[in-house]
Amino acid sequence: MLFMKAGSVRSRFFWAVILLLGGLLVSGVIYLEAATRFEPRTLQLVPGPLVLDRKGRILRLIPGLQGQRLVKLPEGKIPSLVAQAFIAAEDQRFWCHPGIDAVAVLRAAGQNLAAGRIVSGASTLTMQLSRLAYPGPRTYHRKILEAVRSLRIEQTLSKEEVLRAYLDRVPLGGNLVGVETASLAYFNKSASDLTPGEAASLAALAKAPTAWRPWGPRADRLAARQRLILGRMAQLGFLSPQELAAARQEPLVFHGAGRGAPILPFQAPHLVQIALSRGKSSRTTQGRLATTLDLSLQQRVEALVRSHRTQLARAGASQAAAVVVDNRTMAVLALVGSLHYGPRDQGFNNGVTALRSPGSTLKPFLYAQALDQGFSSAAVLEDVERHYRTPRGEFNPANFDRSSHGPVSFREALGNSLNLSAVHLLNQVGPSAYYDTLIRLHLINHPERGPEHYGLGLVVGNPEVTLLQLTAAYATLANGGLYRPLRFTSGDPVDPGVQVFSPQAAYIVTDILADPLARTRIFGGAPAMNPVCRLALKTGTSTRYRDCWCVAYSPEFTIAVWVGNFNGQPTARLSGASGAAPIVAEIAHEVFAGTVPQDFPRPQGIISRNVCSFSGLVPGPGCIHQRQELFIAGAEPTQVCTYHQPRDPWHRMPTLYAGWLHKRHGQGGEGRFRLAGFPLDLDKVFPPVQPAASAPPKPASRNGKVSLGLGGAGAGLPRFNPPAPGEVPLVSITYPLNGDRFQLLPGADSVRLTLKADCRMPVPAITWLVNGREQAATAPPYELTLDLARGRYHLTAVAPDGRGDAVEVMVE
Numbered sequence: 001m002l003f004m005k006a007g008s009v010r011s012r013f014f015w016a017v018i019l020l021l022g023g024l025l026v027s028g029v030i031y032l033e034a035a036t037r038f039e040p041r042t043l044q045l046v047p048g049p050l051v052l053d054r055k056g057r058i059l060r061l062i063p064g065l066q067g068q069r070l071v072k073l074p075e076g077k078i079p080s081l082v083a084q085a086f087i088a089a090e091d092q093r094f095w096c097h098p099g100i101d102a103v104a105v106l107r108a109a110g111q112n113l114a115a116g117r118i119v120s121g122a123s124t125l126t127m128q129l130s131r132l133a134y135p136g137p138r139t140y141h142r143k144i145l146e147a148v149r150s151l152r153i154e155q156t157l158s159k160e161e162v163l164r165a166y167l168d169r170v171p172l173g174g175n176l177v178g179v180e181t182a183s184l185a186y187f188n189k190s191a192s193d194l195t196p197g198e199a200a201s202l203a204a205l206a207k208a209p210t211a212w213r214p215w216g217p218r219a220d221r222l223a224a225r226q227r228l229i230l231g232r233m234a235q236l237g238f239l240s241p242q243e244l245a246a247a248r249q250e251p252l253v254f255h256g257a258g259r260g261a262p263i264l265p266f267q268a269p270h271l272v273q274i275a276l277s278r279g280k281s282s283r284t285t286q287g288r289l290a291t292t293l294d295l296s297l298q299q300r301v302e303a304l305v306r307s308h309r310t311q312l313a314r315a316g317a318s319q320a321a322a323v324v325v326d327n328r329t330m331a332v333l334a335l336v337g338s339l340h341y342g343p344r345d346q347g348f349n350n351g352v353t354a355l356r357s358p359g360s361t362l363k364p365f366l367y368a369q370a371l372d373q374g375f376s377s378a379a380v381l382e383d384v385e386r387h388y389r390t391p392r393g394e395f396n397p398a399n400f401d402r403s404s405h406g407p408v409s410f411r412e413a414l415g416n417s418l419n420l421s422a423v424h425l426l427n428q429v430g431p432s433a434y435y436d437t438l439i440r441l442h443l444i445n446h447p448e449r450g451p452e453h454y455g456l457g458l459v460v461g462n463p464e465v466t467l468l469q470l471t472a473a474y475a476t477l478a479n480g481g482l483y484r485p486l487r488f489t490s491g492d493p494v495d496p497g498v499q500v501f502s503p504q505a506a507y508i509v510t511d512i513l514a515d516p517l518a519r520t521r522i523f524g525g526a527p528a529m530n531p532v533c534r535l536a537l538k539t540g541t542s543t544r545y546r547d548c549w550c551v552a553y554s555p556e557f558t559i560a561v562w563v564g565n566f567n568g569q570p571t572a573r574l575s576g577a578s579g580a581a582p583i584v585a586e587i588a589h590e591v592f593a594g595t596v597p598q599d600f601p602r603p604q605g606i607i608s609r610n611v612c613s614f615s616g617l618v619p620g621p622g623c624i625h626q627r628q629e630l631f632i633a634g635a636e637p638t639q640v641c642t643y644h645q646p647r648d649p650w651h652r653m654p655t656l657y658a659g660w661l662h663k664r665h666g667q668g669g670e671g672r673f674r675l676a677g678f679p680l681d682l683d684k685v686f687p688p689v690q691p692a693a694s695a696p697p698k699p700a701s702r703n704g705k706v707s708l709g710l711g712g713a714g715a716g717l718p719r720f721n722p723p724a725p726g727e728v729p730l731v732s733i734t735y736p737l738n739g740d741r742f743q744l745l746p747g748a749d750s751v752r753l754t755l756k757a758d759c760r761m762p763v764p765a766i767t768w769l770v771n772g773r774e775q776a777a778t779a780p781p782y783e784l785t786l787d788l789a790r791g792r793y794h795l796t797a798v799a800p801d802g803r804g805d806a807v808e809v810m811v812e
Contacts, residue, residue: 047287088232099150270337292331316572321351359540371505378616390455415518481506503603528581539576550580554597658780677762
């Protein structure tokens, strides 16, 4: 009985132990399964992009999210020398084992037992990959987990996939991860181009990437292990005896110098910033971002811009920026954001993206729009001093040379960048229409500010733009009026574009900008403004010489340069022609490299006609000076010249130019210009200047209102007839403007004003009335100087037939 009880107890104990061990085994299996789970996506590293130029040359390697610099191996076959070197160094039976090398485990165990400490490991490449993908403390427990996970990894991935994943993850010094990254950093080449000695060096570095860095105190150990790996590669049949001997004799030249991390490429930093800021859409799955930049051209342009530093500094400019664009694809080939990328003179700022006043560089777009609206390219534009009323106040433009040029041709007005003519043209085209054109060219950066905000200053630099925007706008002219955005990466699509100008208008404006004779009046023979090759060229200078611009283009390329100071300080009277144009000329020489730019293709619908050089009309018998001009078909002049008469040497101009000619006559520069309908002797046309008249009587008032007395001021005066709505006035008061307010200076009793008027037709004299009372009759240039005391004044200018104009001003 007792025997049976004892047997029963032993049986129950046995089964309890069995159950316990089984439970432990099951728990262990469950634990191992959970602890060694492997997700292939954990091997999919997200590298920081490797930014390349258009030919695959490295511009910059951007660190990843964890600060590591990683470039994955290119798709395709793994470089054989790299694979062989790492297999020889770390896992010689890689292609045979299932993730764990049993032979290596037994060998390591024997060596460790004999030494009484760990002197040898048995980690396979797969186990190292497991440790890299699932990092943790290096313990025996972790070693078991790595071994089990390695088996699972090899069940999921092929050997080639395991090897590639390891080579992309292996640390190789500092924050360098992966053999492709290290190859670029240490040897300035792709892993596929490594020599046997270089490949063995990277495999050696994997054993102690920090301690054995090439420039560190233990670099000799790196060299010793490299030689050991080369020997193993020969033993495994990867290298022939001759190749081994050559590899051991090969001098290793590491890229860079000094101690610490290797030198990585840092090219075109401002363009790289722009390319990265455009989002992830252009990045490839391998983390490579291919830009449109041509590194060779970039480096030459950088050197050229930097070579002007001293000269610019003498003229008060500390910075410059430049852009070169391929017009056919709108690819940015070179981009220089500052003289030097660094803290000096705020060089970290990007000059191509900074909003600045463009000065006169917006004028060609107004002239192109005018041509599309039906203006004749031979039209004569008024380049005379005028005052304009705008929603933001009175606008008094002036030319760069502070003089007026009278009647100028459409071609000369644009070629010489005359402000007075441009504002006159804008006043005819309409600021709102021109504003819409600038929007289509992406040159309005504050759309909440309408055309009334900028007024007539739209054409002389009021809207701030960037150098990139200006470059794209000029490329529009080069591309026949078709606007397309710039491209910075190869992944940016080629936009079909928007037709802003007709091809004919773009061609005529381009022909003017490429005509050296069209700009001689202001720019003369300056070499930078007259490049050897035929380029369309335009400069601009902002107020107080803060910004200097120059843009040149051919059918193939557009080149744009800005010069100035990032802090907004004015330069020492540096202009676009003197500061930016010389840099553009030198860049053009580099871009074309001795070749001749192509001619601009002439579109259909362009015709050439002979016109009078002065009037722009069909030449008459008296037109001695004639020239050829281009026209959009249908816009050529049909009227015969009115400036000249047969056997008559004089240029008879409309009376609109009376004030300009009067000033020229006073300086002795009237030449052969005369006023139509007046004597040839200008001394008889322009009487001596009279002294300022005394202040007129105080305005009479009745019931608190000023009595103007029009129509009954005197028996000899014509009755004032204001122009009907829509009628072109015969007489127009050009100064002061209606509603002007003048403030007396401290201690002054009156303000001196020179009243000015224009007559559309020859008028011997006009009568000026102040508050309905006759003040004086004046012949051309129809001006009267008065001293006006405090009060409100109604000023009237009347022709002999009563037609005239009137304004009201206030002196306070």
